[in-house]
Amino acid sequence: MALEHAPLAPNPVICASFGHCGIGIGAEAYRWILIDVGADPRRPALKGEKEQIQVLRRYGGTVLRFGIPYKKSEIPLVPRALLIDLDPRAANLILQSYPELFSMKDKHALYGMGGAARNWAEGRSRFKNEIETKYDVQRRFEELSPEPVRGFNIPFAMGGGTGGAFASAFMEHVKNTGEGTQVIATFGVLPEFGWDPVILGPASISIVMNLDYQIKYSDIPILIDNKALRNLAARFGNELSKRSSIVDELPEELEIGWRDYRNMNLISAHMISLFVASFTRETEWDMSNYRTWLASSKPRFVYPWLIPIVPKESDIDSIISSISEARDGVLFDFEGEEPSRMVGEKGSCCVLVKARGKFEHEHRERLRKIIKDRFPTEDKRIIFIRIPCLGGEPGGVLVLLNNKAIGNKILSIAKEAEESWDGYRAEYEKWGLKQEEFKQSLINVVNHFS
Amino acid sequence: MDFSDLESIALRLEDDEEKLRQVEAELAWVKEELKQKPKRDEKEARFAKLAGYQWKDESDLIRRAKALEEKREALINDIKANNQSFIEGFSSKDLTVPLEPKPIVESGTFFFSFRNGVTYPRTVRVISKIIGLSLPIVLEPVTISERGVKVVEEDQYLAKEKVVEAFEGLQKTLALKLKQPLMRRL
Secondary structure (H helix, E strand, C coil), rough: CCCCCCCCCCCEEEEEEEHHHHHHHHHHHHHHHHHHHHCCCCCCCCCCCCHHHHHHHHHCCCCCEEECCCCCEEEEEEEEEEEEECHHHHHHHHHHHHHCCCCCCCHEEECCCCCCCCCCCHHHHHHHHHHHCCCCHHHHHHCCCCCCCCCEEEECCEEECHHHHHHHHHHHHHHHCCCCEEEEEEEECCCCCCCCCCCCHHHHHHHHHHHHHHHHHHHEEEEEEHHHHHHHHHHHHHHHHCCCCCHCCCCCCCCCCHHHHHHHHHHHHHHHHHHHHHHHCCCCHHHHHHHHHHHCCCCCCCCEEEEEECCCEEEEHHHHHCCHHHHEECCCCCCCHHHHCCCCCCCCCEEEEEEECCCHHHHHHHHHHHHHCCCCCCCEEEEEEEHHHHHCCCCCEEEEECHHHHHHHHHHHHHHHHHHHHHHHHHHHHCCCCCHHHHHHHHHHHHHHH | HHHHHHHHHHHHHHHHHHHHHHHHHHHHHHHHHHHHHHHHHHHHHHHHHCCCCCCCCCCHHHHHHHHHHHHHHHHHHHHHHHHHHHHHHCCCCCCEEEECCEEEECEEEEEEEEECCCCCCCHHHHHHHHHHHHHHHHHHHCEEECCCEEECCCHHHHHHHHHHHHHHHHHHHHHHCCCHHHHHCC
């Protein structure tokens, strides 16, 4: 079914999800995006030209592609998503539970011989041995996206072994083999020590290595924090329980390990869907614009502020009025420190506004005030980007903050990593992470965040 | 604080570390002797009885071991204090690295020697040891040796920027080892 006047689509962006956490968030983000366009995530298909145009207007075929028609009038929507893990269980579960969504079957997944033992070095080494050499990664991209790839969205956990290490090795692979035009956006999830199943010392070492790779290879490094997500998931539990989640449809005996993260992943999915909409819908913004925004920043990392946490309304007045939620919607935890004192002079932010109707001067002023009350930022360093809100979908605001307030927390993790290194050194060196490399990464991270 | 002060601290630090190595080696020998002592004492006593004289233990090993333990303790404390002074001095915001303002240019590299041809072998060695990097210290594209700092860069101003970044990175990372709240120092 060919469209007579199809909108021109921006080049594709692939979501490469790494590890258990990355796969959970990536799959949930796709589900969120499909619900946004009015498709059934279990069998996302379009029934006519009108629906096709609707999808093209919203995502331009960037993150979704049209598959081979099931019947004469039904065209499936296929996520441009790759689920990658050493342990095949997470990806298998998603593929089996959503066979119509990930309709290219195992072309959507790459996996190895079992987990990386919470060891970043083992993960990196095994990415090279079990993924890069075993699979033709480039061909996998071409299968998902025959057109040249514009960029990658990469969700992963930073405190484990596989997700962070694979994401790091993958970023390096893309930047070393691509033509330099591909843009990488990373969604690195910081663990909550004492709650998430991570080991303090090795997790700190993993975080340092992941941060160093993001400094070197990611154009848009976005940090989210499980401690903040967990608090928000509990606080907005009632509202989030009304949203459907990919976890709800997993077999009951297999949902252990996913259930605890259901609401947290929904919040991350909401954030990612707004971020993706900023360059896939009809906006004045391209994915590469973020690269220039962050090029000279220090730290060149952003953290998100979601308003509201659970979308309800679509007009800008109602969105801004959810002020009580606004204060809580920062997806980063400052460990009790007041961020307003730590933002620095050159902090900036990018405000993505997905709302119906006009976005007047008065709305900008109100949003600026909300932001400046908590994160003092010069007016001229605040960028507003309008995202069309179409059909009956609710709107939202995503403030991407780039300032120094995250430095203290990262430096205390770096300190932990430095103190732990001697104890774990032999285990890491066995897998090819030498002391020299770790220490250089540590210096780079400390310098970058202080 | 400048590199000359650091070199003095590093000298004391390395001297004390050498002394500590000697004391520990001696202490290990004395402890081994002490282990053998009961067996030897018994043999000496039996021989004395056979030979018909009164045997008296004159080895003084216990007192010697005690003195060495005390010396060891004192050296460890000195090393800790010197280590702390070195880290504080190096990570201080007032640190001066006495580099020649004009570098020597050699095909794509700039070499900033330390002023007046002075070398700082101990300072560079101690930094590398505390941080855990090998010598010379390489922080791409900067290499720090006892004679000065080499930068692989095309432009002199960028080279200077890289030198500043490399030293700031080392300063801030060394500061991680201090117990004070991080942001107050960095």
